[in-house]
Amino acid sequence: MQPGLNQILFISTALFFIGVYGFFTRRNLVTILMSVELVLNSVNLNFIAFNKYLWPNRLDGVFFTVFIIAIAAAEAAVAIAIIINLYRNHQSIDVEKAEEMKY
């Protein structure tokens, strides 16, 4: 059975909120980073689905997806650099413990 647009949007929405949920609840920075990747990938899925079902003879959505993957890679590199620095300062990557910037 060929999946329709609705089914794919359902998956991508589920993926998005799983990511958001992980982003807010995880204490480990690496897990948070992974949740961000989930969010990004749900967006990618959206782009691809809209491109395929609504404008099948064009490629804009696909290009956006390629860009997002590249940016996600760069973002992951930056985030890991931050995580390493955080670990050096706190001997931990628990975000709850990095709260010097409060009032």
Add this chain to the structure above:
Amino acid sequence: MPNAIYIALIPLLPLAGFLLLGLFGRRIFKNNSGVIGTLLMMCATIISLYVAYGYFFEYGKVNGVYQKLIPFKYAWLVFSKDLSIDMGITLDPISVMMLVVVTFISLMVHVFSLAYMKGEERFSTFYAFLSLFTFSMLGLVISSNIFQIYIFWELVGVSSFLLIGYYYDRPSAVAASKKAFIVTRFADLGFLIGILVLSFYSGTLDFNELISRLTAPGSDQLKAAVTSSFMGISAITWGTFLIFIGGAGKSAMFPLHVWLPDAMEGPTPVSALIHAATMVVAGVYLVARLFPVFAMAAPDSLQIVAYVGAVSALLAAVIACTQTDIKRVLAYSTMSQIGYMMFALGVAKYGGENGLGYTASMFHLFTHAMFKALLFLCAGAVIHFVHSNEMADMGGLRKKLPVTHIAFLIACLSIAGIPPFSGFFSKEEILLAAWQQNRTIYWIGLITSGMTAFYMFRLYFSIFWNRDFNDHHSAHNHHGEGGGLITIPLIILAIGSIVSGFIPFGNFVSSDGSRLATGFHASFSIMPVSIGVIGILIAGWLYKKQSDKPDKISSSLNGLYKTAYHKFYIDEIYLFITKKILFNLVGRPAAWFDRNVVDGLVNFTGNTTQVISEKIKGIQSGKVQQYAIYFLIGAIGLAALIIYW
């Protein structure tokens, strides 16, 4: 017309001295700051003598009348085409005379201080302040604009404040400097309002313009100023009267004289320069500067000037008879003599023979500067020797301080009006002017003149005769009179006190600039001179030998003596008015209002902010995920807004 640049040097040299010594005195010129100040002052003196020579004998006179020259004028603040505050130089007989007086006396004081202030820790600061004072006084006398005179007037007040409070570690000196500043400031408020009134009606701030507009009969400005009135008194009378209040404050006229005796807390050379010879005559100078307006447009104000002067002269003389601090005696005698100058102006009229009082006043200003500076410097020499201001610690000093003794005697004879010393001539002229115009004031002046002779010779005999100087503390009296730097200024000023009386002053200074013949009236002089001699004889009888006669007399005059000794309780009255009435009725409510309403408002704002921020500061928790939640909520909220609006 003279070259403006070198005239401008007269005030600018002391200003340079002030900047130099004030900025670098403590480090670079530590040892020679006195010499630098003195040399600059000497240059200024030479230039002003040259200017005076040129003005009086070369270019000042046109057709037998001394002109008012303005060699330099710079519009500093321009408000409109007519109204501007200028910085300018005026040369007329009184300003040129004042230039000479101020620079000359200042030079003498500079030289004297080289020895007197030697070893003081803030020696260069002292010279810097002296230079600042001289600069402001010179700027004051050459002002061409009534606002310029006000600026320098305040500068003079500040430098006087600084010098009175020179010994800032003495509470009495600090209190005295504050008192002097506040009292004169209070009077200056009158001056400022007076300036505003006069310039409002005349439409200008320039002296020449102002005088010519307000004295021209029938001019629009004069008409407006005479016809508009406040509380039944015309605007011009108010204006001149308020200006006179400013002058009375600086010149220590009753009832604003209370600061002058206290000002004696300053170093003695300062008293000689500021509180005897120069600054305190600024009020007289101010009235003289605006004399045409006073005489022609506001004769009522001139009457007030005359009576305030006369009352001050008499009152100060009575107080002076009872004081025991030699500098205070001299302070009251200064006040008394300035009272003379004031009432001489007050009885004068503009032009011709009737202007005799004006000439006499300026003449007395000139001679008084000489002999009063001399008296103060002598007092300085005596205090330097005895280390005390009290008469009781002195006596029999004539052998120890021969030069000071002779100089002091000359000055006393001069102030007592004994011929042929300078005070005789100027005082005769004043009394003659009063005799011609106002007999009441003449009699007050005559009585004062006798008392002047009495208290000056009381001072003289108490210091130099009375009893033998007891040498019990001779250990620190090993220094003698103090060398040339002390004695030379005394000698020069003593010569000045003798010869300055012979200057034919009427030739140079008169109310309208033309020559005024001032004769010598032997028959008129008999009375004042004999009263002066009687005063001297009484003083000699009482104080030449140590005796209990003075005490007996003072106790027989118990009430009167006590009142005079306590300076007629004027200080107490002021204290009562300020502390009891003003503080309670105005000060305390104002303080309450300030503390509760003004502060309360500010505190309320502060407290509210603090309470609120205490409550909401938890939002900034430092936890990244919380911030992300806020962000999410915001984003959802915005989305909802856009979708469902």
